[in-house]
Amino acid sequence: MSFKFFDKLSQDFSELLYDKKEFNVVIKIDKGENKKSFTSHSVVLRYRSTYFTKELENIAMNENNVKTIIKPNISAQIFEIILKYIYGGIVNIENIETKIICELMFVANELEFKELSEKLESYLVESKAPWLRIHFSRIYHSIFDSNKCNEFKGLKQFYNDIIAKHPNLIFESEDFTSLQEAALISILEKDNLQLEEIKIWDYVIKWGIAQNLTLPTNLEEWSKENFKTLKVTLQRCLPLIRYFHISEKDVWEKLKPYRKILGTQLWDDLHQQLIFPNQPVKSLVLPTRIISNSELPQRVNELISTIISEEHVAEISTWIDHKSTIYSLTNVPYKLQLILRGSKDGFQPKTFWNICNGHAGTVVIAKVSGTDEILGGYNPLTWDNSKIQGTDMRTNDSFIFSLKNGNIQNSILSRVADKSGALHYFGFGIQNICGPCFGNFEFLLRSYVSDFTKDKECLCETNYYNYYEKRIRTTGQYFSIVDYEVFKIVKNNNFKFQT
Structure with missing residues (x-):
């Protein structure tokens, strides 16, 4: 003993x-x-x-x-x-x-x-x-x-599972091209990466070119040495592309300009498959990626948002109920039911109107590109995409907000000051440009190229007349977003009223 x-x-x-x-x-x-x-x-x-x-x-x-x-x-x-x-x-x-x-x-x-x-x-x-x-x-x-x-295996698995389901989180981020080679390889190795193979190819080429700033911007001006440089840079990534699961059209339009980095045998095999699809090839044929429509498995009571935390949910719930004290994390009266996620459903403005149409009591959450800002708005009304012309919607209960996050020390809540223009529902012709709009462009997701992540056209503007109490950003500059989510607010059956 x-x-x-x-x-x-x-x-x-x-x-x-x-x-x-x-x-x-x-x-x-x-x-x-x-x-x-x-x-x-x-x-x-x-x-x-x-x-x-x-x-x-x-x-x-x-x-x-x-x-x-x-x-x-x-x-x-x-x-x-x-x-x-x-x-x-x-x-x-x-x-x-x-x-x-x-x-x-x-x-x-x-x-x-x-x-x-x-x-x-x-x-x-x-x-x-x-x-x-x-x-x-x-x-x-x-x-x-x-x-x-071999370090941080648990975190790498955690994040790669998210990336597999929502690849735009990393591929469309501003710092994608600064991603370490080991990180990119770990993503490309995923059999369940939810992305078309030709898009994966495009991102790999983009990353490789970004590592060599001396390469000419015009591909027609590339020398044999330029292609060799790119091939060396991507030598560990190229074998992970599932080439034989790319369409004929994309092989000719996207792969052919870079055939010099593929090697003679692979290019010949791709050409052969297009002409004689039933004949065997000498190159390694990787299996097709497993594309699934199901959501990632979740732990019990785990928040499904990739943007906000349980603390943020408690804060938003408090604002919905007009409470002065923030709900405790163990006693939040609402749950969030995901309706739309940009990285999953797309960032086209029209997608918002199609998917959210008919849903009432929703919160829109957006992560601003290049900053720690998380912006959003709560709409108690029903989204309606059937308006022929733009229509102002009346409600006393909507609000817009900025959530504390990273360098943002405090959340900002801005309630309706004039209910007559609390929200604006756009007509058919504008739904291809504008998504959710609160007040007089006081929180608006907008894109002239039909992608909220591409052009900096989203805004939180202070105008000659405002429908909300105060601005939720310290700057009036336009911005793009990294991702956005729309949730339906539903009652939490486990909520206990406290006195």
């Missing part, structure tokens, strides 16, 4: 962290006004982390037999948590923002605390899925930012 006293051991070592008598390492953290120094003990650091073992071996002692480690890119808040973990084996994240927990995970990984990094990763995937979706682009890029291809 053995008696284990880990709690006392942890407590004693935690106290050693604050013992200034026999330290022999100083770790300088952060920079500028936030710069801070921590004292530590080399023997503890070496036995707790292979990273610090290597660091200390390469640092000379000063005249006081003290070694100094400088880590300006780690915040003092994060490193203090790391030190408590090193000495006491305890990390308390109960009252820590999710953003800080995520940063802590990356630092733990950098300092080679695998146990801590993996624990935090599991926590984020299992408990903070909505937050991970909202910060999709930033986190996705970060988990592939390391040369350690």
Whole structure:
């Protein structure tokens, strides 16, 4: 039998962290006004982390037999948590923002605390899925930012499952071309990537060209060396394209201009298949991708939005009920039933009017491209696409809003000030350009190229006459969106009225 006293051991070592008598390492953290120094003990650091073992071996002692480690890119808040973990084996994240927990995970990984990094990763995937979706682009890029291809497997699987179902989230993002090669490869390997193969080809070519800024913009001016450069850049991506599942028309229009990067055998086999489809080819034929119309499986009570969190749902529910205190996450009176998602159904304005027609009590949510902004509006009325001419709709209960997110510290709620023009329903001729419109263009999704993500024509305008209390953006500039969702607000049967 053995008696284990880990709690006392942890407590004693935690106290050693604050013992200034026999330290022999100083770790300088952060920079500028936030710069801070921590004292530590080399023997503890070496036995707790292979990273610090290597660091200390390469640092000379000063005249006081003290070694100094400088880590300006780690915040003092994060490193203090790391030190408590090193000495006491305890990390308390109960009252820590999710953003800080995520940063802590990356630092733990950098300092080679695998146990801590993996624990935090599991926590984020299992408990903070909505937050991970909202910060999709930033986190996705970060988990592939390391040369350690075997790190963050859980997060990579989490995000790749989302991308497989909603590929536009990554392919149509502004920073797509800055995606790491390993990330792009992990996406191309997905058999269930819900995207036409020719579109995948287009995105791969776009990414490859973006990695070589010296390539001529006009393909007709490309030299043999230019094609060779692109082929080398895409050498790990090209074998993952399902070439034999691309239509004849697209092979000639899209693949033929780049046939020099495909290789003679593959191009000959593609040509042969078009003429003699039943004859075998020498090139590897990958299976067709599995295209499904079903939604991703969800955990019980999990929010299906890829833009907003449960906290946002609680806030919007509070506004609907005109409450002064935000509902607790465990007692929200409404659920969101997805009607439309741009990345799934398309970003054409007419698609909005076709799908949302006949639905009442809905909320529109839009993620602004290039910023942290999440904008939206609540419409208690029924959307109607049968108007011959544009019609102003009256209601006292609609509102528009901007939600706190990232650098946006506080949400903004703007209720109707003049009910006579709370919403505007466009007639047939304009529905190909304009989607949902609240007030006098005070929140409007619009596109002259029939794609809300392409041209910067969406707006939240302050006009000579406004139908809502205040503006929900600090700028009047037009914008495009990354994605948008429309939800029907439905009653939560588990809601309990609190007095």
